[in-house]
Amino acid sequence: MAERSLIKLTEVQKRTALSRSSIYAKVAAGAFPRPVKQGASSVWVDTEVQEWIDALIACRDQQHAA
Numbered sequence: 001m002a003e004r005s006l007i008k009l010t011e012v013q014k015r016t017a018l019s020r021s022s023i024y025a026k027v028a029a030g031a032f033p034r035p036v037k038q039g040a041s042s043v044w045v046d047t048e049v050q051e052w053i054d055a056l057i058a059c060r061d062q063q064h065a066a
Contacts, residue, residue, distance in 0.1 A: 004047045006045060007046075008041070009035075009043075011046075012044050016053065017051065033049060
């Protein structure tokens, strides 16, 4: 199993180039990994965010190949 760690919103924004509001809108729509509550903060599982990014790239590559 890949090692997992938790990342804060600022890191999620940096990795995805999405704004805070875009991230939460995608979470609400079921189109982005849900955060984990850590006290009063929300954090994300880094591997889940990376899988989301990888899926976007795979979708792009499939469309380009077609």
